[in-house]
Amino acid sequence: MDFTRRETLAMGAGAALVTVLPFQANAAVDDLINAFTGGAATGDAGVELTAPEIAENGNTVPIAVAAEGASAIMVLAAGNPTPPVATFNFGPLAASQSASTRIRLAGTQDIIAVAKLADGSFARTSKTVKVTIGGCGG
Numbered sequence: 388m389d390f391t392r393r394e395t396l397a398m399g400a401g402a403a404l405v406t407v408l409p410f411q412a413n414a415a416v417d418d419l420i421n422a423f424t425g426g427a428a429t430g431d432a433g434v435e436l437t438a439p440e441i442a443e444n445g446n447t448v449p450i451a452v453a454a455e456g457a458s459a460i461m462v463l464a465a466g467n468p469t470p471p472v473a474t475f476n477f478g479p480l481a482a483s484q485s486a487s488t489r490i491r492l493a494g495t496q497d498i499i500a501v502a503k504l505a506d507g508s509f510a511r512t513s514k515t516v517k518v519t520i521g522g523c524g525g
Contacts, residue, residue, distance in 0.1 A: 416465045420501055423461050423474075424509045433510030434460065434502040437487075445492040445518040453485035454502035454510060460486065465513075466496025492518050 420429070434454040442448045452460050452475070462472040475486040490498075499513040 416470050429509040429511035434512050436500040436512045438514045441517045447489045451487035452500045456505040457484040457502040459503045461501045463499040467493045
């Protein structure tokens with residue numbers, strides 16, 4: 388099998404793109420989390436994220452977040468071209484610190500929720516949502 392110079396360069400560029408893009412997306416998510424937390428460490432308990440395990444349509448994926456005593460909750464979709472989904476802010480008179488919405492996902496990826504709790508600490512959780520194409524898996 389012989390490849391032309393053009394075909395070889397195209398294959399190399401494609402491999403480089405596949406290698407670099409996930410790293411850049413993760414770096415962007417980490418930068419957003421650090422900006423939200425001010426670089427503080429995040430705990431694993433205190434925030435609840437509800438999302439389907441499998442979404443048949445990536446255009447409307449229902450999610451819900453809750454964190455007792457939170458003043459703000461940030462939601463990120465790590466695999467989207469623009470990871471920030473929403474930031475929910477709660478005042479001192481809020482009846483509950485929870486929110487729900489529908490989001491758009493570019494494909495199978497992690498959804499991350501980071502909450503700023505009343506005591507100034509931060510909690511983080513994530514869930515993987517598998518987006519199927521026409522309900523056929525993907």
